[in-house]
Every structure is written in C-alpha cells, then in structure tokens.
Amino acid sequence: MEPLVRIQALTQRLHYLNNQYYQHDISEVSDQEFDRLLAELTQLEKDYPSLASPNSPTQRVGGTVTKQFAQATHRYPMLSLGNTYSEDDLREFDERVQRGLEGAAYAYVCEQKFDGVAMSLGYENGELHQGVTRGDGTRGDVVTANVRTIRTLPLHLHGEFPADAEVRGEVFMPNQVFDDLNQEREQNGEALLANPRNAASGALKLQDSTLVAARRLRFYAYSVLTPGRHFASHSAALEAATAWGLPVSPTWRRCANLQEVLDYIHEWAQKRFELPVNTDGIVIKVDDLRQQDQLGLTAKSPRWAIAYKYPTAAARTRLNEIIYNVGRTGAVTPVALLDPVPLAGTIVKRASVHNANQIALLDLRLGDMVFVEKGGEIIPKITGVDLAARPAEAIPVRFPTECPACGTPLVRPEGEAHFRCPNERGCPPQSKARLEHYVSRKALNIDGLGAETVGRFFDLGLVNTPADIYDLPQRRPELVTLERLGEKSIDNLLAGIEKSKTVPFERVLFGLGIRYVGETVAQKLAQHYRTMAAIMAAPAAELAAVPEVGGVIADSVALWSQQPENQALVQRLAAAGVQLAASGEPPRAVSDRLAGLTFVLSGVFENYSREQLQDLIQQHGGKITGSISKKLSYLVAGENMGPAKREKATTLKVPIISEQELLALLPTGGATDEPTDELPAAGQQGELF
Structure with missing residues (x-):
C-alpha cells in the first residue's frame, strides 16, 4: 500500500476512535491496538515527513517547541459578560430584554460558567488551523500547538460543517487531574499550584507542547461563529457543534421563560x-x-446575555494555627491553618484572615471553630467564629510586633490596614519577591529564569537585586556547578537575560516593583516622561498631574526615586543595557481643540471603550483626571455611571455630557476645526441624553 494512502487511512481511523472514546465513552479497540495503530502512523510520518499533517493524531502528545507566542486579532471581539449575584437583577435583565424586543416572544439558553481559560478556535474546511487565547478581548496569543494536545478536541470536524467556523469555549484542567498534579509536586518538593484555572492558564503558555500534553487539559465549546447566518438560534449552534464532534457540556438547557431559568439555577446550586x-x-x-x-452590545458586553454567580459557599472547621507571610511591599499577611474541610468541591486546609483588624474583629483564638467561605469560588477566607463551640483553653491570636522573617519591628502606616516590615533591603522575603516580580511574565518575562529559579538563585546568594541578574553571564562557572541546571538550561537562561534588554520601557518600569505602580500607571508614566531619568527627577506634585497617577502614587514614586539604593539600581540597569527610555517618537497631537480642558469619564460607552475615549481626548490636547472638582471642564457619562460622581458634578455645576456630545466637540474626521454640534460651555449644566 502506498504510504500516503496508509497514512490517510490510519489518520481517519484514529480520529474516529478518539471521537468514540472521548465524546461517547466507547472503547471500540483495546489500548494495545490503539497504541499499535498510533505507533505505525508515527513511524510512517517519520519516514515520510512531507506527508504528515499538522492535525495528525500523533500531535496529541505534543513535540512542538515555541520560543515566543505570536498574537492574532480576533475577527469577532471576545466581550466579557455582566455579572450578578441577585435574582432580582435577573428579573431586571429579563425586563430589559422584553423592552428591547418590543414584546416579541423569546427564550433563553442556560449554560454552566466553567472556570477555565477562554479560547477561540478557527476551523477551515473542518480542519483546526488556529487556537487563540482571549487576551484583552481584541488580540490574544496563538497557542495552536498546545491546543492540539487536548484529546477531547477534534482536530478534524465530522459530518457537514461550514467551510469557515470559529468555535469558542473554555479550556480547563479537570479537578482530579489538578489534585494528581499537586500531589506529584508535593512529593517532589515543588510549590503547589493555586487552583485548576491558573494551572490550565499556565499550561497553555508552556513553550514545549509535550509538557502541555502531560497536563491533560480538556475543552468545552459554548459558541459557534460563522460569516453570514448558518443557525437560527444559539441552541441550534450547540447541537450542530455536538454533531461535528466538538465537546459540548450536556448541562445546557433551553428555557422558555425566566421562571425556567430560575429553576435551572436552583437545580444546579449543589449539582x-x-x-x-x-x-x-x-x-x-x-x-x-x-x-x-x-438587542446589540455595549462597548464591553452583550445586552442579550448575563452571568449569574452563586452566593458564596461556606463550611465550619477548626482553626489550628496562624502563620504570617511577608510580601514584596513588606505587608505582613496572616494565613490560617485549618482542619481539612470540603468546600465548594475542594478540600480547604488554609484560609485568608486579611489583616490584624480582621483578627481583632473576629476575636480569633487558636482552637476556635470558624466559618470559612470561598471568595469568588477560589480563595477561602474566615468570616466568623462559632462562639458557642469555643473551647475554654482557646488561645487568643496576637498579631506579631516584629517581622517573622527578619525580626524588624513592624510599622503600620497611617490609614492602612496592613502592618509592614520597613526593612526593604534586608528582609529576605521582600527581596526575593521583588526579584520574582521583575522576571514575571508581565514585566521582563526572562525565558529560563522564572520565579522558582530566581528564588533559588537568591537563596544561594547569586542575585539580590534585579541588576545582579545581568552579572550572571560572568558567573557561568558557578552556574554549571549547580544541580538540576545543565548546559542547555544555562544557555537558555543567558539568552533570556540578553533578550530582556529589549523589553519596552513601560514593562521595565512595572518590573521595578515601585509600590502602587501597576501596569497601567507604568504605561502612563512612560508615555508622559519618556525616560526613567525624567520620572526620577520629577517632584511629587508634577507626577500627581499625570493621568491615572494621583497623590498617593506620586508620593510613592518620588520617595522611591530619592533613595540612593534605587538610584544605584537604575544606574546598573542602564549600564547593563536595559531599556530605560521609550522607543520611537512621542505621540503627535491631532489637534489642539481640547487644549486647556479636563475630563472625567464614567460608565460604559456605546461606540468606544473608556481607554479609546481617553486617547481621543489626549490626541486633541485635552487632559484626563480621575476626580471631580470645580476646575473640571466636563464629566463624560456613559451607561451605569457612578451615582456619586453624577451627584458631585451636579453640586459643583460641572457640565455632564454624553459620548456623542464629546465626539461632537472634536474636529470632523479629526481634520477640521469646526465641531459638528455645540457643547454646553464649561461651568454650565448639560443634559446627559
């Protein structure tokens, strides 16, 4: 038999057997026979590589190594859903749907909201050709090689299907797989994974698809999108997806009215x-x-869908001990160690107690029977004490007065709930956490130098500050003596360090770990000042005027910049070649139409996101601020804007304008000086809609 014919026959047979096993729980052949067929196909593809298909069943075990994930733009934006915990809110949602459909008959589909990673899958002529993460809803990472390792996912659709289809769904790690993985990590002395969702997300970002295959991820489809109109209803699309061999959870249900929706919600509260x-x-x-x-969409979510969240699950168990963790900013966080207790489908052994105020408020004592809840179904926390069950010998919990890591007396800054260790440079957990933050994915993202490795280097005395990382190439003789660090790993690590010198300035600024400077603030500061030197030279009052910054952040940045240790750190990073200035030309203004005007934006907008409107305002010379004062020119109000902001603007006689009125103030097409409509003058009250 010709190799091509045999490869095609084996491929078709193995796809069929996979579908029968994973979608219908039918084992038509023994494991031994399946492995024999797969081994034959693997050998044929090895002998005739030009005949191998990217969607071959052999790709289930992985093997592709991706150095960097490309990004792709979603053809249809992946919008988020509005959330509610209230059945009254669902009734209001139903009334809005009624009004929007002008009395026409309608029905709903209810689906489980699986706690996984949203994924968009592209199928062309039935073949899986691309898998893209949700990302920011507009663009996501292309993780096709990793997606192909998901055994429940068909690489080729069955039956009759459109030539072009986008399937959306949730990639998840089954609870049993997560438990097995954590048990294995515990036996190996590795840090435990926090929860199945994070484990699934981390697996999808692994660069070696063989490792992804070992994580045994699964997928549930919840939507099918096609050019044109292939289905009359969402339920018809789900039925078609099932017929094509896609895994669709059988838990969905079509509901004729709101009461049937509520019945479904009540039925699944425990199931x-x-x-x-x-x-x-x-x-x-x-x-x-x-x-x-x-019904249409808002800027961020559809008007035809909503997510109902169940009230938080609770359990009762014994408090055995409180331990104290020290974070990157010196905050000391108490963690409760509990008798293991089932809660919302998992076994809980630890819980958050937040801070010293919460300990005092609850009057916690070792030996107490406490009530534990899962915040957002993920993080357990103690919410109360069963005083009737308190043992006579229960010992009151006393928050420490000294840092549990370095012995430095703790301080509590005015207005803050957390006690902090002020020994920033000499407290080991703080220094280690700053290093872990610097190498994290959203900061420098140094390949080969993750949190575990950099933490190990810190413990060995190889690195203490981010600048020390760039001395590691000169310390290769020491690195080769370390266990579990071979020549190839060292090569990858050193290449990752060199590559980190090209990471954009705003991510370096975020990676420095300045208190209160998150991703957005780092981006705004980098855009405004362009260089690290300019930021460090700016006084707090000037920093506070930058959009998204404000007084508290400005004081923190100015204080950080004044410290000699940080000045020396920046000098060493600059000498190492790290990017400490924004690249390219500063953004050019489109016009000065809004020069001298300041704006606050609140709510959800129809045509633009809030960030897009902020960019438009700044392109035309306007300024953005976060607070309402007499000096404010306009409050731009969208749907569901904060009532407190509206009330304050009305009291101060600040004009309240709509998105359309803001756009009318701009030059037509961004090129002319004439607005299309008149706006209320600053200082006069305008109508919203």
Missing part, C-alpha cells in the same frame, strides 16, 4: 459540585440569534 470541573455561575443567553442582533 455543580458533582461536575469534573469548577464552575463559578450560570450564563444566560437569549436563544434567537436575530434577537441577539436586535
């Missing part, structure tokens, strides 16, 4: 814990797709 994957609520969608179009 959801029997599922193999965590859920964090119910998604309710209008079924008819034309009615979905009629």
